[in-house]
Amino acid sequence: MEQKSIPTLYEWAGGNERLEQLTALFYGKVFQDELLEPVFRHMSAEHTRHVAHFIGEVFGGPPTYTQTDQGSHADMVSHHVGKHLTEPMRKRWMALLLESADExxxxxxPEFRSALVGYLEWGSRIAVLNSTSAENPVQPGEPMPKWGWGVPGGPYQPS
Known part of the structure; x- marks a missing residue:
């Protein structure tokens, strides 16, 4: 009997093209939002693609963020340090991203949305915590987070 391989979250989401579409749609909403726009006002033109590549890599896709974008987990966290993000900002960020995913x-x-929401909740809460720090708590060279379908032992699986 042939055993089927389980697709990664990256594959299930639709791959890089779909994630880039998602982040572009989402950040379009962010720029129209009075609560979030000031936080993202000065982001680079490539930001939406970098975020899509980061999520893709975390979801089991190719290492585009680390290899092509020359980023790391420490680099992504560094963008949040000192931003003083609030819980209302985090909730709005979540709502706009999930609204964009639906659109x-x-x-x-349920299985995919559970994994997606789980990652977004985890990541956005970590971002809020890190935003009150003066220093990056993630050291260079620490592995990228890996997120899957809810494997035993927790969602964070170092490579």
Whole structure:
């Protein structure tokens, strides 16, 4: 009997093209939002792609963020240090991203959405915590987070 391979979250989401579409749609909403726009006002033109590549890599896709964008987990965290993000900002960020996922038609099956929301909740809460720090708590060379379908032992699986 042939055993089927389980797709990664990256594959299930639709790959790089779909993640880039998602982040572009989402940041378009962010720039129209009075609470979030000031936080993102000065981001680079490549920011939306970098975020898509980061999520893709975390979700089991190719290492585009670390290899092509020359980023790391420490680099992503450094963008949040000292930003003093608030819980209302985090909640709005979550709402706009999930609204964008629905509008774009990102898979909405319970298993995928559970993994997606779990990662976004985890990551956004870490971002708020790190935003009150004066120094980056993630050291250069620490592995990228890995997120999957809810494997035993927790979602964070160092490579």
């Amino acid at each position: 774009l038609g990102v898979p909405d099956d």
